[in-house]
Amino acid sequence: MSAEPIIEVKGLRSQFGTHVVHEDLDMTVRRGEVHGIVGGSGSGKSVLVNTILGLRKPDAGEIYFDGQAMSEMSARDRAVLERRWGVLFQGSALFSSLSVRENIMAPLREHIDMPVSLMAEIADLKLGMSGLGPEAATKMPSELSGGMKKRVGIARALALDPDVLFLDEPTAGLDPVGASKFDEMINELRETLGLTVIMITHDVDSLYAICDRISVIAEKKVIVTAPIEELVEFDHPWVQDYFAGPRGRAARSG
Amino acid sequence: MARHAQEQEELAGLSIEAEDGLCVVRPRGDWTVEQIGRFDRPLRKLARDEDAASIVIDVSALDRLDTAGAYLLGRTLGPGRELEESRVRGEHRTARRLIEETREAFQDCPSTHEARRGPVAVFASIGQALESFVLDAVDTFDFFGRTVATAGRTLVQPWRLRWTATVSVMETAGVNALPIVAVLAFFIGAVVAYMGADLLQTFGVSVFTVELVGVAVLREFGVLITAIMLAGRSDSAFTASIGSMKMQQEIDAMRVLGLDPFEVLVLPRVIACVLMAPLLTFAAMLSGLFGGMVVSWGVLDISPNFFIDRLQSSISWEHFFVGISKAPVFGMIIAVIGCHQGMKVGGDVESLGERTTASVVHAIFAVIVVDALFAMLYLELGI
Ligand SMILES: Nc1ncnc2c1ncn2[C@@H]1O[C@H](COP(=O)(O)OP(=O)(O)OP(=O)(O)O)[C@@H](O)[C@H]1O
Ligand SMILES: [Mg+2]
Numbered sequence: 249m250s251a252e253p254i255i256e257v258k259g260l261r262s263q264f265g266t267h268v269v270h271e272d273l274d275m276t277v278r279r280g281e282v283h284g285i286v287g288g289s290g291s292g293k294s295v296l297v298n299t300i301l302g303l304r305k306p307d308a309g310e311i312y313f314d315g316q317a318m319s320e321m322s323a324r325d326r327a328v329l330e331r332r333w334g335v336l337f338q339g340s341a342l343f344s345s346l347s348v349r350e351n352i353m354a355p356l357r358e359h360i361d362m363p364v365s366l367m368a369e370i371a372d373l374k375l376g377m378s379g380l381g382p383e384a385a386t387k388m389p390s391e392l393s394g395g396m397k398k399r400v401g402i403a404r405a406l407a408l409d410p411d412v413l414f415l416d417e418p419t420a421g422l423d424p425v426g427a428s429k430f431d432e433m434i435n436e437l438r439e440t441l442g443l444t445v446i447m448i449t450h451d452v453d454s455l456y457a458i459c460d461r462i463s464v465i466a467e468k469k470v471i472v473t474a475p476i477e478e479l480v481e482f483d484h485p486w487v488q489d490y491f492a493g494p495r496g497r498a499a500r501s502g
Numbered sequence: 503m504a505r506h507a508q509e510q511e512e513l514a515g516l517s518i519e520a521e522d523g524l525c526v527v528r529p530r531g532d533w534t535v536e537q538i539g540r541f542d543r544p545l546r547k548l549a550r551d552e553d554a555a556s557i558v559i560d561v562s563a564l565d566r567l568d569t570a571g572a573y574l575l576g577r578t579l580g581p582g583r584e585l586e587e588s589r590v591r592g593e594h595r596t597a598r599r600l601i602e603e604t605r606e607a608f609q610d611c612p613s614t615h616e617a618r619r620g621p622v623a624v625f626a627s628i629g630q631a632l633e634s635f636v637l638d639a640v641d642t643f644d645f646f647g648r649t650v651a652t653a654g655r656t657l658v659q660p661w662r663l664r665w666t667a668t669v670s671v672m673e674t675a676g677v678n679a680l681p682i683v684a685v686l687a688f689f690i691g692a693v694v695a696y697m698g699a700d701l702l703q704t705f706g707v708s709v710f711t712v713e714l715v716g717v718a719v720l721r722e723f724g725v726l727i728t729a730i731m732l733a734g735r736s737d738s739a740f741t742a743s744i745g746s747m748k749m750q751q752e753i754d755a756m757r758v759l760g761l762d763p764f765e766v767l768v769l770p771r772v773i774a775c776v777l778m779a780p781l782l783t784f785a786a787m788l789s790g791l792f793g794g795m796v797v798s799w800g801v802l803d804i805s806p807n808f809f810i811d812r813l814q815s816s817i818s819w820e821h822f823f824v825g826i827s828k829a830p831v832f833g834m835i836i837a838v839i840g841c842h843q844g845m846k847v848g849g850d851v852e853s854l855g856e857r858t859t860a861s862v863v864h865a866i867f868a869v870i871v872v873d874a875l876f877a878m879l880y881l882e883l884g885i
Contacts, residue, residue: 344849344850344851344852345850345851345852347614349611349614356535359536360535360536360539361539362535362538362539362540362542363539363542363543365542366538366539366542366574368613369573369577369608370535370570370573372608372609372610372611373569373570373573373604373607373608374569375609375611376607376608376609377569377607381609382609382610382611382612383611383612384611385611385612386611386612386613386614388849388850389849389850390848390849390850391849406569408535409534409535409568409569409570436603437569439596440596440599440600440603441568441569441596
């Protein structure tokens with residue numbers, strides 16, 4: 249794996265009114281790595297990812313993608329860039345008026361010139377990769393369970409075979425079998441496609457199974473970025489509570 | 503565009519050759535999701551024409567490959583999950599693995615049901631629409647009954663009424679609608695006076711314009727304008743707000759918390775509408791009469807003094823009471839239909855839009871039908 253950075257966040261400040269979520273936050277994601285982001289509820293993980301995605305303007309600081317400042321990119325460059333991204337939102341954010349298959353086809357329809365029948369087949373393929381049965385394809389999002397929605401969200405994020413995948417709690421709401429299948433799939437894709445993954449998660453098993461490096465958000469900053477083995481030794485009360493707590497211990501020994 | 507196509511040409515390619523009884527497929531360059539669209543048709547044709555077992559893929563000229571490209575290559579090798587060693591030739595870092603994986607992950611999903619066509623389908627959809635209309639109407643009565651039952655219970659235990667919610671709806675649905683209702687009624691009053699003046703002048707009895715305006719505005723237009731405005735403004739808002747609460751499972755959350763949605767959401771809206779509709783109607787009547795008066799003054803030289811005198815002497819109070827008596831009924835109909843449609847919203851955004859439309863259409867329809875019933879009733883009663 250190369251150590252070359254693909255995404256750099258420098259001096260980021262985010263605030264809502266007087267409520268400061270990030271203050272002078274720095275983070276670097278390397279190309280080809282699976283980068284975990286952990287932190288307490290409300291510590292600003294989703295806000296950070298939304299800011300990297302350009303859905304929120306940073307109140308201060310800059311995001312660099314491949315060394316290029318995002319705020320200075322032209323709209324066209326951004327559009328090209330965004331095509332190389334796949335995103336799974338925390339709430340799945342499926343289009344409720346489209347069926348599952350059409351949801352997965354939506355990015356293909358928008359960006360790719362190919363016959364509709366092939367699009368549908370690729371959608372079915374992604375559905376299979378995300379671990380959903382064939383009967384789900386024609387369902388509407390309102391007919392799905394929470395975990396199934398998450399899987400469709402993953403399938404949609406993968407639709408364009410992105411270079412960079414942003415996942416906001418991909419395994420939350422998945423059964424343990426599904427969650428470890430998901431871990432396998434991410435590993436597989438990283439090895440075969442050289443995918444870069446930025447993943448917010450509360451799932452300690454996932455951290456052990458697939459994350460190369462993990463950033464911990466606390467006190468409005470990334471307090472540390474390190475592989476899991478180093479992280480468990482890191483001297484910070486929150487990190488210690490996180491990995492030394494009963495769940496952390498179980499995952500470590502397992 | 504042409505240049506773009508050329509660029510693509512250089513990035514990826516495909517050749518198909520026959521070699522010793524085998525059909526060798528040679529993909530070249532980047533087989534990524536952006537590039538493979540144009541290879542779909544030749545490969546589909548190949549898979550159809552040739553015996554699947556005789557097709558072999560040579561991946562040595564491939565550059566980048568992603569899951570979409572791997573799927574397309576895998577599909578060409580025919581159905582099935584297993585992949586024999588000999589079917590994929592050549593050296594490539596990931597191709598074999600990706601092709602195997604995509605063949606494993608792909609599953610034949612049922613296709614979307616095509617909508618039926620033809621005359622039978624037309625009749626079927628007409629029948630369905632009619633049936634759903636009737637069922638909706640029956641359902642609305644059911645909903646109305648439950649609202650009345652809730653209202654009855656609240657009458658016995660008045661402290662259970664949500665005063666804050668009720669007053670807030672009275673403000674948004676009632677007070678805030680006042681300007682628009684008044685302006686509309688003013689114009690309607692003016693138009694009636696104008697038309698009447700034109701017609702009655704030819705008979706030389708233009709003073710009767712006062713009676714015309716008085717009766718029309720007091721009996722019908724004041725209350726109808728109010729009802730239609732309420733249906734357009736508040737009824738749709740009720741449906742949308744209750745509907746999105748339904749979509750977010752807020753209504754379910756209320757139920758399990760022991761809150762009765764009828765008590766919390768429906769009753770305040772119904773009470774607010776029943777109370778505000780007569781007040782708005784009264785304002786509409788005043789404004790409509792004023793509109794008629796202004797036009798009479800301008801066109802017919804009927805002075806405001808004379809207009810008011812004549813109004814008092816020749817228009818009986820009955821007309822006013824007929825008009826105002828309909829207002830609370832219309833208010834109730836509108837609120838009940840709006841809330842009912844909101845409660846029927848399903849899980850998706852589309853149904854929210856559908857229900858909001860249906861709610862306005864049903865409300866205006868019901869108001870006009872009930873108005874006709876009132877007209878017949880009062881005619882029989884001789885009022
Ligand atoms: N639109 C918003 N308006 C105001 N404050 C917001 C908004 N979005 C997020 N916040 C605040 O920003 C903080 C971080 O929120 P964020 O959604 O990033 O949390 P998170 O780390 O993703 O938590 P979780 O693990 O629960 O998903 C929270 O304190 C939240 O109150
Ligand atoms: Mg979050």
